[in-house]
Structure formats: C-alpha cells, structure tokens
Amino acid sequence: MDLVMINRATNENLIGLEVKLTALPDNTTKKEPEDKYSCEIVVRPPTICFLACSICELFPTDQEKIALRKILNTVPKINHWNEVGEVLPHYAKIEAAIGQIARSLYQKQTPLIMQPVWKMKDGKLADDCLDVFVWSNLAVLQMCYSNGNVSNTEISRFQRTLIWIYLMLKDFVDYDTFDYIRIIKDHSFQNANDKAFSIPGKSSWRLLNCAELTHPRIKKDEIKNVILGGGQNLLSPERRFDAVIVNSPDLFD
Incomplete structure (x- = not known):
C-alpha cells in the first residue's frame, strides 16, 4: 500500500511512503526466543524505482550530476548489461560505486518504507502487539549488500537490485530520465521479477533488533x-x- 503524507495547512505533498504490514515472528524465527523474533521483508521492483528517484532528486544541478557521473564512471564500460558473464567481472565496482554514492548522501536520506508490525505469541495476538518501523532510502539500499558473498557464475536478487539502481542512475545523468520498466525487464539475470528481493526474519533481525521489536509499544x-x-x-x-x-x-x- 502506498501513502502520501500531506501538509494539512498547505495541502502540499511532502513525501510518498510504501506501507508494508508484517507479521512478528515470521516462519524462520517463530521457534527462536522472543527476543530473536523478527519479520520477513519483501521489496518489490517499484520500490527500487522510488529509491532511485529519491537519489536523483539530490542531484538537481548539472554540476552535481557531473559529480555523480564521475562516481558511476568508475565502473568499466559494459557492452551487454543483460549478460551475466559480462556484468559479474565488474560487479564489485558497481557495488562500490553505489556504496560511495550512499556515503555521500547519508545526511540527506529520506523515509521510503513504513513497516507496521503485529506480534503473535502462543497462537494469539500478543499483549504488546503493535509498533511501526520506518526505513530510509539508504537503509533499503543497505539491505542489498552481501558482505562479500558473491557467486562467480550467478547474479543474486540483491546484486541485481544494485545493478538496477546503477543503471537507473546512469541513465539519469546521461539522459535526465530513466525507463525503470525497461531496465527491470531487460536485466532479470534469470531471476523472476515478481520481487526485487526478500529478507527472512533471521536476516532482518540484525537490522531491526531493538526493545520495540521484542516489546512493541501499542498494547492489544x-x-x-x-x-x-x-x-x-x-x-x-x-x-x-x-x-x-x-x-x-x-x-x-
């Protein structure tokens, strides 16, 4: 579900948010101790488009685009972006370029996903059952980083997402626009495009872990x-x- 936040005094659109209602715990953490419960997070391709757009908004001038292009051009020229064998040898530089862009923008990151959680315990709604987390655009980007666990023959969904973002930003600096539908359709890398990626609770726990995850603030x-x-x-x-x-x-x- 998408949500637009509006200034009620001026009716100005402030920001668009994607709302993801998630269950706590998910299937991968339901047998864990309560303080290890977490949620599955599924990110769809349109969210990646919104993420890329939120980055593009931070480079409005020609001079700023030149700085962005300089970072993107640290990746060697790739002639056939839809071929795994041509992209994989340069993936580390793609990942590094996106990481450098993110580091330059960390003080300008903006909300992207609102994640309400509802908690079950012993088959019933828990007494402390509702809370909400908000992910920034750069936090969603951080979900894709693999800590060096990269295949020599395949491109994972996480890697593919960073490649999508790279291509969207490259088209933006070269043409002032990008066709996200074409980029996603032409660069599936043998993965289905129904979702960009998903993170099970056992992996999302390290990102969500806090007192509010174990004991949500709103009681039933x-x-x-x-x-x-x-x-x-x-x-x-x-x-x-x-x-x-x-x-x-x-x-x-």
Whole structure:
C-alpha cells in the first residue's frame, strides 16, 4: 500500500511512503526466543524505482550530476548489461560505486518504507502487539549488500537490485530520465521479477533488533481505540491480521 503524507495547512505533498504490514515472528524465527523474533521483508521492483528517484532528486544541478557521473564512471564500460558473464567481472565496482554514492548522501536520506508490525505469541495476538518501523532510502539500499558473498557464475536478487539502481542512475545523468520498466525487464539475470528481493526474519533481525521489536509499544487493549465505530465488523478476513481481528471480538469488549 502506498501513502502520501500531506501538509494539512498547505495541502502540499511532502513525501510518498510504501506501507508494508508484517507479521512478528515470521516462519524462520517463530521457534527462536522472543527476543530473536523478527519479520520477513519483501521489496518489490517499484520500490527500487522510488529509491532511485529519491537519489536523483539530490542531484538537481548539472554540476552535481557531473559529480555523480564521475562516481558511476568508475565502473568499466559494459557492452551487454543483460549478460551475466559480462556484468559479474565488474560487479564489485558497481557495488562500490553505489556504496560511495550512499556515503555521500547519508545526511540527506529520506523515509521510503513504513513497516507496521503485529506480534503473535502462543497462537494469539500478543499483549504488546503493535509498533511501526520506518526505513530510509539508504537503509533499503543497505539491505542489498552481501558482505562479500558473491557467486562467480550467478547474479543474486540483491546484486541485481544494485545493478538496477546503477543503471537507473546512469541513465539519469546521461539522459535526465530513466525507463525503470525497461531496465527491470531487460536485466532479470534469470531471476523472476515478481520481487526485487526478500529478507527472512533471521536476516532482518540484525537490522531491526531493538526493545520495540521484542516489546512493541501499542498494547492489544488499545486496538478498540484505533478501530472505531464497529469498523472491525466491516473487515473481510482475507489477510492474516484482518482474520486475527475478526476472530478476536473480545478486543472490543
């Protein structure tokens, strides 16, 4: 779900956010101790387009684009970007270039994903059940870094995402625009394009770990103050959280 935040005084659009409701724990952490619970995070290709656009916005002038182009040009010329064998030998430099760009922008990073979490315990909604995390554009970028675990023959979804971003930024500095649909379609590298990448809870825990992940701040007895006017009776329980609410009428007693 997408959300646009607006200045209520001026009706000015401030920022667009993608909202990802996630269950805590996920399948990979449900047998772990409670302080090791975490959520799966799935990132779709349109999010990568929004991420690239958020970076492009920070290079509005010709002089700034020249600086961005200089970083991108540290990657040797690749003639056939859709061929794994041509891209992989230069992947380390692609990763390094994107990393250098991110380091130059860390003080200008902006929110990109809002991640509400809902927590279950012993098959029921936990007493401390709701909280929200916000990921910046550069934080989502950081999810893709592999800590040197790179194949010699295949391009992973994480690597592919950084390549997509590189190509979007390169087209931006060369042509002032980029066709994200074409870039994603032509550079699948034998991976399906239904998602850019996903991170299971065991991997996302190191990024999310904090007191609020173990004990979310909103208690379940506050849900009746969030869903008002009998709204719970209008839910169609097609999703897990909706089903939990519909099957927990005691929350509204």
